[in-house]
Amino acid sequence: MEPFLPGLNLRPRLLAAGVTDKELRRLRREGALATVRPGAYLYRSDDRSTDAAARHLLAVHAAAAQLSAGAVVSHVSAAVVHGLPLWFLPPTQPRSTGCTPRAIGGPALGSAL
Incomplete structure (x- = not known):
């Protein structure tokens, strides 16, 4: 089985397929992986x-697995997911919003992933 698939490759799956962290570092250093x-x-x-919006969408998909129940993709990240125009706002890091108020120990609303 080829460990690297077209598109997004997440570290846990790569490690399970036998790729080592040393190999990942080498491939990044050689420029084969972004x-x-x-x-x-x-x-x-x-x-x-090389496309900022496409990379942001991939980052959102990678972060989505780490979201807790009740959290949603929000802000510019939601616009990218829905294919909305970004005007002049370059996407930065993925954003999510939790529905649990911080006052009862939940995450801050509008937190970065």
Whole structure:
């Protein structure tokens, strides 16, 4: 089985497929892999590796697995997911919003992923 698939490659799946952290570092250093966010990689030859909105969408997908129940993608991240125009706002790091108020120990609303 080829450990690297087209599109987003997440570190836990790669490790389970036998890829080592040393190999990941080497591939990033050689320029074969682009880091979308920590633990999420994309082949450098993939057109999405140079498009800011496409990279942001990939980062949202990579972060989504870490969201708690009740959290949703929000802000510019939601606009990118829904294919809305961004005007002149470049996407930065993925954003989410939790529905649990901070006052009772939940996450801050509008937190970065």
